[in-house]
Amino acid sequence: MVYKALTIAGSDSGGGAGIQADLKTFQELHVFGMSALTAVTAQNTLGVQGVYPLSPEAVAQQIESVGTDLGADAVKTGMLFSAEIIKAVAAKVKQFGWDRLVVDPVMIAKGGAPLLQEEAVSALKTYLLPLAMVATPNIPEAEALTGLEIRTIDDRKEAAKRLHEQGVKYVVIKGGHDDDGEETVDILYDGSEFFDFTSKRINTKHTHGTGCTFSAAITAELAKGKTVQEAVQTAKSFIQAAIEHELGIGHGHGPTNHWAYRDSQTR
Numbered sequence: 001m002v003y004k005a006l007t008i009a010g011s012d013s014g015g016g017a018g019i020q021a022d023l024k025t026f027q028e029l030h031v032f033g034m035s036a037l038t039a040v041t042a043q044n045t046l047g048v049q050g051v052y053p054l055s056p057e058a059v060a061q062q063i064e065s066v067g068t069d070l071g072a073d074a075v076k077t078g079m080l081f082s083a084e085i086i087k088a089v090a091a092k093v094k095q096f097g098w099d100r101l102v103v104d105p106v107m108i109a110k111g112g113a114p115l116l117q118e119e120a121v122s123a124l125k126t127y128l129l130p131l132a133m134v135a136t137p138n139i140p141e142a143e144a145l146t147g148l149e150i151r152t153i154d155d156r157k158e159a160a161k162r163l164h165e166q167g168v169k170y171v172v173i174k175g176g177h178d179d180d181g182e183e184t185v186d187i188l189y190d191g192s193e194f195f196d197f198t199s200k201r202i203n204t205k206h207t208h209g210t211g212c213t214f215s216a217a218i219t220a221e222l223a224k225g226k227t228v229q230e231a232v233q234t235a236k237s238f239i240q241a242a243i244e245h246e247l248g249i250g251h252g253h254g255p256t257n258h259w260a261y262r263d264s265q266t267r
C-alpha cells in the first residue's frame, strides 16, 4: 500500500521549513509526498530575504493536477499568504472531499517576517478552519485566531475550545513558544477531552521549521489511517528527535534534523 500526502505551502530555499520540511518529513515516515506551492521565499537560517506569492490560479491548478490523478490520503496547509489563496485552497479541498486536512495556520516566521497578510486571518477562520480535521497553532497564532491572551495552560485550553467552536475537529496548541520551564507541552482537544503531549525542552537555537515538521508528521500518520491521537504522539517523537540531534548548519537559527527520528528507530 502506498500512502500519499499533499502539502499546500510555501517554499523555503534554506530547506528547513515550508514545502521542503514537509516533503522530507513525509519521506522519512514512508509516505509519498506531493506539493502545491503557494509562494516562493528567499530564506535561510538568518531570516526571510524575499517573498514571492503565486497567483491563486497557479495554486488551484497544482491542486487540481494532484487531485484528478494521484489523489491524497491526507493534506496539509502551511504558508498561504493571502485571502485569495486561502479561498482557492478551501474550494479545492471541498471539491476533492479531502477530510483528513491538517491546517498549520502559519503567520509569522521566527525572525518576524510576515508569511500571512494580516487581513487574511479572517479568511483562514471563515473558509479553511471549518474544513480542518486538525489545526496546529502555536501560542501567538492561537491568540490571533481567538483574540485571547494566552499565558496559562487554562488559557490554552480556552483557546482550543474556541477553535473547536469555529469548526476544527481536533485542536493542537503547541507549546514551543512557552520559554518557561523544563518541558514543552502540546495540548490536544477533541471537543470533549484534553490530552497533553509533554517532552523535555531542549535548549537550542536550531528550531527553524519545527512547526512545519510537526504538522507534516501528523499529516503523514493520518495518511496511513492512524487516529489523531496516534498521529500527534508520533509527530511529537519525530520533532523531539529532530530538535535533539541538531545539525548545526547555517549562521542563525538552523533547521531541525529530519532523519534523526528514523535513526532513533534503527539504533
Ligand SMILES: Nc1ncnc2c1ncn2[C@@H]1O[C@H](COP(=O)(O)OP(=O)(O)OP(=O)(O)O)[C@@H](O)[C@H]1O
Pocket (backbone or CB within 6 Å): 017, 108, 109, 110, 137, 138, 139, 174, 175, 176, 177, 184, 185, 186, 199, 200, 201, 202, 203, 204, 207, 208, 209, 210, 211, 212, 213, 214, 236, 239, 240, 243
Ligand atoms: N526547544 C524545544 N524543545 C522541545 N520541543 C520543542 C522545542 N521547541 C518547539 N518544540 C516542539 O516543536 C513543535 C512545534 O512547536 P512550535 O511552538 O515551535 O511551533 P512553531 O512556532 O509553529 O514553529 P515554526 O514557526 O518554527 O515552524 C511542538 O511539538 C513543540 O512542543
Ligand SMILES: Cc1ncc(CO)c(N)n1
Pocket (backbone or CB within 6 Å): 009, 010, 011, 012, 017, 018, 019, 041, 043, 078, 079, 106, 108, 109, 110, 115, 208, 209, 210, 211, 212
Ligand atoms: C515557507 C515557510 N513556511 C513556513 C515557515 C514557518 O516556519 C517558514 N519560515 N517558511
